[in-house]
Amino acid sequence: MKTIGVLTSGGDSPGMNSAIRAVVRNAISKGCKVMGVQRGYEGLVNGQLEELNISSVADIIHRGGTILKTARSEEFRTEEGRKKALNVIKVFDIEGMVVIGGDGSFRGAEKLSQLGIPTIGVPGTIDNDLAYTDYTIGFDTAMNTVVDAISKIRDTSASHGRANIIEVMGRHCGDIALYAGLAGGAESIVIPEVGLDIDQVCRKLIKGKNRGKLHSIILLAEGVGGAIELGNIIEEKTSIETRATILGHIQRGGSPTAFDRILASKMGAKAVDLLMEGQGNLVVGIKGNQVFAMDIGEALSQEKKLDYDTYDLADILSM
């Protein structure tokens, strides 16, 4: 393989840059040229790409966001759009692609493979919502951002004796709320997989207050509902003063943690190795600290399940 392409697509996540760096440098070390595609599949359809060399990816391992930019492309969802993308791929002599993104981006990667372009998916999403892999790139950073926010909110929460609801990202998957909640010692964790039991949340708050607890943190995944509305209901039911914080897009940014940088480096390099071996239509994942590859369709057909043991543990430890 003489030339490969790399793009980032869908929602951005910290560590995407570390993955791009790994793709570029591993490919160059093996005598392969790398074309960087701007703005995901949109750039592939419109021919927005340029060669990336060793210096193009210097000084980015620690940077949030993605130097290649990302986008959502309606055109690439159509056969006509994909035909345009294929033409661009051919014009630039690209023989294999690395797609860094979430499940939507992987569906696009599967389509590219079906068009005869060997394509490898690298999981870049803060949500950790892909069942086939233990971790996705960006999740650890987002979780740490939330844990940091919990500590700060806990300080002010304790000063005023208030309850605080922190709304975090996670429409269908509650992993950010669950793991940040466990790490941050949140009193209640409300996630889409389990749903909201408002009376249970209130009972815990009241019991804590009666025991002399000065503060309470409720971690709410956005898929369950809004923090402000939940705060109003809790205040009404418990008479405990309640404040709401919606963390929003700060969870998507920031310098990737060492964990995410290492994960992205290993996964990005593995994607290139697979292409060099002549493989395609695969996604890279990590299980039991081992990076592995799996058929895209098979990976996407796996249903993400909540880790109930961790959920129960968080509940027990928060008392």
Ligand code: ADP
């Ligand atoms: P994410 O990768 O973060 O899940 P999206 O679901 O928005 O993000 O997907 C990113 C892009 O992948 C879409 O804008 C579209 O261009 C492409 N894509 C998603 N699903 C398909 C599909 N079934 N066929 C072709 N392209 C797709």
